Amino acid sequence: MSWKPVTPPDGPAPRGPSRGALLLGLVLLGLAALAALVVRSDLADPPFQAFDDRWLDWMGGPHDGLYAAAAAALNWFGGPPGVVVPFGLLLVLLLRRRWVSAAFMLGVYLGGNLLVVQGLKHLVDRPRPADPMVRVDHGSFPSGHAASAALLVVLMGALLVPAARRRAWWIGGTVFTLAMMWSRIWLHAHWLSDTAAGAAAGAGAALVAWWLFGPALARESVRPLGRRGAAAGAEGPGRAPAPVSEPVSEPAAAPAPVATPVLLAERSAAPPP
Secondary structure (H helix, E strand, C coil): CEEEEECCCCCCCCCCCCHHHHHHHHHHHHHHHHHHHHHHHCCCCCCCHHHHHHHHHHCCCCCCHHHHHHHHHHHHHHCHHHHHHHHHHHHHHHHCCCHHHHHHHHHHHHHHHHHHHHHHHHHHCCCCCCCCCCCCCCCCCCCHHHHHHHHHHHHHHHHCCCHHHHHHHHHHHHHHHHHHHHHHHHCCCCCHHHHHHHHHHHHHHHHHHHHHHHHHHHHHHHHHHHHHHHHHCCCCCCCCCCCEEEEECCCCCCCCCCCCHHHHHHHHHCCCC
């Protein structure tokens, strides 16, 4: 049996997220922008103010016990001290030498919070509910905590979660974002519409950015495997990958004659030379 070198076929080119991610991101951004225009048209009494008031009444209290601890933890996570989480993830990407992913995460996280969220806050400048229980800034619309939570969920799902496990991640991330929205209303820091618009703006911005930079991120995700394979095969830079050897069957030799009794008798009767 010999070995025949076979060149492996090229696999499919790595791709980013589907067009559905882009469409969903644009829809979410559009809804957040539309809500901003509606609130800005009448800051004192937007069309959904009565529903916001009723929802805030449901969150009236008592504000203690386990709910208070959960709300305080979520308030910390979405506030300035909580930046240790995204910057910790950034450090993980840098240690893995995923330069494109690190630059993508830093740019989208800062851009989503500073440009999208703060831009909408300054555009609308909606008054907050009375007597917030935590320290807050000037504008109520949209919720920066809800936007940061949704933005971080999409970024982590795109960069750190394997594609086979993303469905479970999206479900868990949705629950986490809803919990963040609840905490902001429970603390009387936002109206319900503020939190919904914030989550839509954060997730929408991250999805659109993921679709735009998805091919570059996908190419980087397969590059480490290619480098390990090249090192294992002792291939220098610029060389083609080593061909895969495939066994090739050779023609079998003719079988030797079997010694039968008749053949032995003929050999014994033959005269000596």
